[in-house]
Amino acid sequence: MRTKIVAGNWKMNLDYQEGLALFSEITNMIKDEITGKQEAVICSPFIHLSSLVQLAKGYNKVSLGAQNAHQAEAGAYTGEISAKMIKSVGAQYVILGHSERRQYFAETNALLAKKTDIVLSHGLKPIFCIGETLAEREANQHFAIIKSQLEEGVFHLGVEDFSKLVLAYEPVWAIGTGVTASSAQAQEIHAFIRAEISAKYGKEVAEGITILYGGSCNPKNAPELFAQPDIDGGLIGGASLKSRDFVDILSVFN
Ligand code: PEP
Numbered sequence: 001m002r003t004k005i006v007a008g009n010w011k012m013n014l015d016y017q018e019g020l021a022l023f024s025e026i027t028n029m030i031k032d033e034i035t036g037k038q039e040a041v042i043c044s045p046f047i048h049l050s051s052l053v054q055l056a057k058g059y060n061k062v063s064l065g066a067q068n069a070h071q072a073e074a075g076a077y078t079g080e081i082s083a084k085m086i087k088s089v090g091a092q093y094v095i096l097g098h099s100e101r102r103q104y105f106a107e108t109n110a111l112l113a114k115k116t117d118i119v120l121s122h123g124l125k126p127i128f129c130i131g132e133t134l135a136e137r138e139a140n141q142h143f144a145i146i147k148s149q150l151e152e153g154v155f156h157l158g159v160e161d162f163s164k165l166v167l168a169y170e171p172v173w174a175i176g177t178g179v180t181a182s183s184a185q186a187q188e189i190h191a192f193i194r195a196e197i198s199a200k201y202g203k204e205v206a207e208g209i210t211i212l213y214g215g216s217c218n219p220k221n222a223p224e225l226f227a228q229p230d231i232d233g234g235l236i237g238g239a240s241l242k243s244r245d246f247v248d249i250l251s252v253f254n
Contacts, residue, residue, distance in 0.1 A: 003210050004226075005166060005233040006250040007041035007127055008240025009067060009095060010048075019048040020055065025243035027059045030250065034061055038233070038253035041065050041093050041127070042240070046081050053090035065093030065127065068101060071114040083122040094119045095235075097129040097153060099172045109152030116154055120161050127166045127235065128154055129214070130193075134173035142171075143192060150196055159201050167211045168235040169193060174215025176237055183224045183231075186213045190230035219248035226252045 014022060023042060030040060043065035044052055056062045070080040086094060096115050101107045107115075112128070119126050130149040132142040146169070154165060169189050171181050181189075190211050198206035213225050214235030225231055233253070239245040 002208060002232045004036070004038040004253045005041055005210055005212060006038065006246070006253075007043060007065065007093070007095075007166075007168075007212065007233070007235045008246055009043045009098070009214075009235055009237050010045060010240060011067070011100070011237060012045060013241055014045070014048070016047055016051075019044055020051060022241065022243060023048075023052050023055055026246060027056065027062055029243055029247040030059060030061055033247060033251055034254065036254045038250060039063060040246075040250050043067050043093065043095050043127070046086075049086070049091050050089040063093060064091040065095060066091055067095045067098065069094045069096070069115055069119050069124075071111060071118055073118065083119045083124055087122040087124055091124070093125050093127055093166070095129065095168075096126045097149070099129065099131060099133075099170060099175060103172075109149055112153045113156055116157070116165075120157070120164060125164050125166060127168055127212070129168045129170050129235070131170040131172050131175075131215075137171065137173065142189070146189060146193060147196060150193065155200055159205060162197075162201055163205055163208060165209065167193060167209060168214050169211060170214035170235060176216070178216050180216040180218075180221050180225070181213070183221075183228050186225055187228035187230055190228065194230050217249065219245050222249045222252045 041063045066086045069083040097112045132145040136145050194206045210232040212233045212235045213231050217234040218239045
């Protein structure tokens with residue numbers, strides 16, 4: 001049975017007080033309403049992380065994650081945050097390769113491979129995002145794009161490290177647009193991802209990897225998406241900023 005995860009990506013939203021207030025709402029609802037084995041991961045801005053880790057103590061269904069990490073161990077990189085720092089505050093996950101980082105910060109698969117290595121070396125779990133743009137889908141390149149993101153971003157890993165990853169399929173055309181991939185479209189890609197993993201690392205590894213769907217996921221469409229055999233949860237942007245919506249999405253796995 002794969003781990004079911006619903007991860008919230010707060011992006012660059014919420015000041016410190018707002019973040020703490022939303023997190024308290026979410027943890028209280030989870031305590032009262034979540035009955036299954038699913039895990040919630042809140043990926044907050046760096047500023048909030050240390051305090052949220054403290055607030056999360058005692059809630060075993062809630063983990064914290066960062067939204068990025070620098071690829072170097074330490075050094076003269078003004079304004080950057082290292083994997084070691086993220087680990088030191090008690091976070092467990094790091095989103096890597098989000099399409100906004102690929103698009104606005106020119107993060108390539110080669111750079112993301114380095115980030116993946118350093119994040120894993122500090123005992124953190126990457127939530128590694130892959131997905132095609134609308135133009136790529138329309139040109140029928142989506143399978144080739146996903147394959148190259150896997151091959152260049154994470155397929156250099158040994159089997160032990162690879163097994164620690166969480167993957168997130170996020171079609172770029174569905175992120176923040178209100179357009180969701182249909183459950184059939186999402187399942188088709190998730191099955192493809194699992195088949196690629198199986199070809200590289202074997203069936204057992206492929207069957208064990210949690211693969212999230214992201215892109216305008218909300219409480220209405222989550223039940224159908226999460227019912228697909230290869231979809232193990234969601235990476236949630238907009239709806240993770242509303243406690244009711246986020247916990248409703250999480251409760252799909254109750
Ligand atoms: C995201 O940014 O990872 C995301 C899925 O955003 P949204 O849910 O808002 O589409």
